[in-house]
Amino acid sequence: MAKRYGGKFSPDPDSSEVEAPQTRPVEASFRGRAPARHAARINILxxxxxxxxxxxxxxxVSEMITDFAGGAVLLLAAWLLRDGVRAEDAYNERKVARRPAIPRKIFASVLTGAGVGLLVFGGQWTVLNAGLVGVLAGALHLFSFGLDPLKDKGMDGVNRFQTERIAKKVEAAEAMLEAMHDAIGRTGDRQLVSRVEAFQATARDMFRTVEDDPRDLTQARKYLTVYLQGARDATIKYVDLHGTARDYSARSDYLSLLNDLETNFAARTQKMLLSDRGDLDVEIEVLRDRLNRETLHIDTQGQ
Structure with missing residues (x-):
């Protein structure tokens, strides 16, 4: 029977040379992910x-400079719009979130109007016509892509200090996850990218659990800071090593680390959910006991 050749210097080393850890299904990396909104239209812009x-x-020369300025402003508007849509998607995914510090989509609409106005003016139109066309272009842009989130979410009627602290923790944790994804993407290894995305989905399950019940922040604090920071640093170091030498044992160790991280994050999230359920059961039992005593008291008075 034919046997595929493999060794430690082959692209896919033989299992006898390097024992790879068991990995989870790749489709897990798509859990909870939504397609990018307006991606095609933004690329056209x-x-x-x-x-x-x-x-x-x-x-x-004067018209050339005006046209170049208009084109540059439109490119800046497209870049702001892309970041604004990403910020809005992140805002919509979270149950507790602060509004974006910079209203990028609104600025993108203003810059789009300015860029179109410059291009029209460069075509030897009058200033009035260029201004009117620019205002129309900006209004259509704003109508097409909408406004940025202008209010904080999930912070009404609750302890604002606590919710802001959770929002900051989640934002910092999201930044570390994105740093991991950006770093591992430089390797071009699709399996590793999928594994990191699967870990991201598991970590975000924990984020949503903490947002649902701020009391879970105490249990999750170490996971949102120490463990994620360690995972990010390990990812960056692995990518640096990958760029200088293809060390397959290091790749195997890194996959094992991702498996351990995902398992522990999932277990902690499940434990927090069980704790929340236990608290609910206690509240229900206490309420039932009070209702029973109140009913008994009413019956006694009636007699």
């Missing part, structure tokens, strides 16, 4: 300013 290039160099 990045391409539209490039349409001026074939003709801009054959125009007078």
């Amino acid at each position: 990045f391409l539209l300013p490039l349409l001026i290039l074939p003709t801009v160099f054959f125009r007078p």
Whole structure:
């Protein structure tokens, strides 16, 4: 029977050379993920300013500068819009979140109007016409993509200090997860990218649990800070090592680390959920006991 050749210097080392840990199914990495909104339209907005290039160099210098300025402003608007949509998606995913510090989508609409106005003005139109077309373009942009979130979410009627502390912790944890994903993406290893994404989904389950019940923050604090920071640092160090030498034993160790992290995060999340259920059961029993005593008291008075 034919046997596939493999060794420690092969792209896929033989299992006898390096024993890889058992990994979870790749489809787990897509759990809880939604497709990027407006991705196609945003990509088109990045391409539209490039349409001026074939003709801009054959125009007078003043018009060429105006057209270049308009194109640059439109590119900046597209970049702000992309970041604004990402910030809005992150805001919508969380149950407790602060509004974005910078209203990127609104700024993108203003810059779109300014960029279109400059391009129209560069075409030897009057200032009034350029201004009207720019205002129309900005209004249509704002209508198409909407406003940024302008209010904090999940902070009404509760301890604001506690909810703000949770929001800050979750934001910092999300930043570390994104740093892990960005770092591992540089390796080009799709299996590792999928495993990191699966771990991200598990960690975000913990984030949502903490947001549902702020009392769980005490149990999860070490996971949101120490363990995630260690995971991020280990990922960056592995990527640096991967860039200098293909160490498959290090890859195996890193996969084992991801498995351990995911298992422990999932176990802690489940424990917090069970604790919350236990607290609910206690509250129900106490309430039932009070109702029973109140009913007995009413019956005694009636007699």
